[in-house]
Amino acid sequence: MHGGDEVVAAPAGPPQPLDWKFSQVFGERTAGEEVQEVDIISAIEFDKTGDHLATGDRGGRVVLFERTDTKDHGVSRRDLERMDYLISRHPEFRYKTEFQSHEPEFDYLKSLEIEEKINKIRWCQTANSALFLLSTNDKTIKFWKVQEKKVKKISDMNLDPSKAVGNGSIASSSNSSSPKPCLANGSSLDGSYNSLSHDFSFPPGGLPSLHLPVVTSQETNLVARCRRVYGHAHDYHINSISNNSDGETFISADDLRINLWNLEISNQSFNIVDVKPANMEDLTEVITSAEFHPTHCNMLAYSSSKGSIRLIDLRQSALCDSHAKLQVFYLPFNANRFEEPEAPGSRSFFTEIIASISDIKFAKDGRYILSRDYMTLKLWDINMDSGPVATFQVHEYLRPKLCDLYENDSIFDKFECCLSGDGLRVATGSYSNLFRVFGCAPGSTEATTLEASKNPMRRQVQTPSRPSRPLSSITRVVRRGTETPGVDANGNSFDFTTKLLHLAWHPTENSIACAAANSLYMYYA
Template structure:
């Protein structure tokens, strides 16, 4: 394994000691989890003050950070406050809303799930929060804002004389002279309602104007835009551009460029669909904009390659500016080679120079200035290699694990089975390789391998008390493929992780 990049030049940081912070939606023993409650997307906002999760039921749940607010009385003070002053990140439930509903495409006789595939935060404005959420077909742009509910109080109008919400109703007498059959007429008095609001000469003893008071404040989520009918295949990625005006959406064969303000038009900037679908050899699996260069983006494929494209080259970016892929070792090809090489997620580092990719077996770190191969490889599932046939039979081999980097770029993280997640140090000389379980006691057993564990491919032994070790590997790792930690996010400014295990959201800090 090679080191590279800015982080590699720094001295190896000491391994972090991870601690449990809090949990939302923890299951009780024996509780059956509903399918719609399983978390399917997770994302911190740029400042780390808010966290959003999406689930298979189409709901988006928002959490806000509260630990820094205990020491400050004004929002401006909070913005100036250094997070290192706080004890550790604490979040609280803020609100939730139904983002997507199940649909049915009658033209294709196809059910469209409400499951949230991705969430991306947009720039905040005037105290309102903005985010994009997508299911398989439709992207929505949401605005979440506090609304003050006002009520009218202290009305001193006599309700008996009031008509609806209008003014007091009075009466007026008029003289009517109906004609008789013989041509004569007779007078009679008829009273008609009137809206006469004139003051009596003596005045009212105590007339008050209605008073409007703020009753309460509530959070309202409003859908500002709906971006639909632009993808024939399932959307797997959305990514905001650094210009704050545009974003991309990607499905298996196409990447579209949108303007946030225009929902009825998008530009197809990449199309890998062959003229004959029988010639199709790879599909797009993930796509992301460069964090600071608005003209650059990267996308990964099912063949294990990452392509960097520059939108300035042409309107249709069918030619890449750089290709990143690792060559296979001679004689190592098998039936499962292409399946496990498929990249399920890519993330740009904050510095914009590195790309982290996750395939089924490994994490790889790439330097965009060096396309000869990854600068670091972290073995995640090497211990599962003898079980690839079983994984194929139960479809676990197609699980799509996400990955993330710390804000300083010194560490990377990803999930695994048995609700485990793994953290690796990526600076030169680092041997940090930590395995934790998504639970209130994450450090069941932590092994720091003094040798380069990233290249050896041995998963540190994690045994739970009373766990059934039947079907375990040589290191004692039980094969529990029913519980898996697919989604996790790293706080943008400090060492804090949010992990989604089934319907539960676990938070950790170091």
């Protein structure tokens, strides 16, 4: 290239904040409609292509939705992406099918009821146009296959009843209980014998009007079949399942253990993490979430109630718990340890509770891990164990109300988090059915608050410099129950009865699906 032709590109700044729009809602409630407990959504997951979306609810059902707007024009998805056509399209999903994944059970040995609630859903690799997914409740994981089955029907014979004669080709039984058309040899067309028609004989030349029946497929039904059940491997409640990139194995995690499974073997698993102490009185932390690395099949991460994330390598040791620390590639990311030192006197009764990590997610490239604790989102670089590279305040304005949140158990709510496919943004939920989207690119100041409704921009939350009312007055209001929590003088929402715990980001587009009670809301930008 000649020197005069060179053009120096200006350094690209952070991407502009997205303009979010309402896309769809499934299960919309009317004003004042009472929501049944079993209908509340408890899990959301896109598949790797983004063409399918699965939700699970507290009633043990799994509902599948299918993308429709990319299939209407006879153009392949790759061509649409090449034309940048999807950016301006309105993403549309339709209901595909649903099935009952789990039923309520009772553990007679422990006198314990096991809820049917779906805790997690994970999509597996597709094969032969069939969909595969894992779903779990507190104790049992199930492997499902959803496939289209064609209903085969036998077409009617092409016989003209008007041409039937007394000694003719066709006779109908006079028995009202057997109104089947019959052949002259006494057999009905479905193969059964009819004694009333045995006097008829074939005419000379046979039956020219008789056609053999033809098998046709007139309907297509979706059938969900449970291929395998992975049970009896967890003494505590399962909080996570995660597929491995090898397509053959997955992990399941409860409070104290993580097990490794092969998809083809349901009666055996390998315990790879065990943090249970010899004496349960010495227990100081529990496992809260676990996730496989998206591309390295030997690596996984798990978080704890102490606010730490541990990245482990399965090649180093068969057992990757605290007893094998010296033999294991082991990187602790501890928010309390690596963030700014606590100011004297700032530590309180709630410090450890709100430090507990409720969810972790790997970025698509596996370089970063996103974690959600009660108050914040944190983004970690797995090559830097000195602390998070970014921290996002989700609902800092609730800090003066931690006492109320503790009294009504809201402080133990488990909020999920998600990342965009390009890694430029993160999102998580809050109370009053709000969720927040943050830009995590260098220099980005994007922080958008949206509400799960048809008008997502209706409410905006500002973080005040001070609480609008004394904590004591808030406490008195909650205890009296004479006032419904809503929006305070600074525009901050603190309706603890409505919460947005579950959401998922489309793997390739700026599209978010989130759950508000029994309603599934979808947005695009």
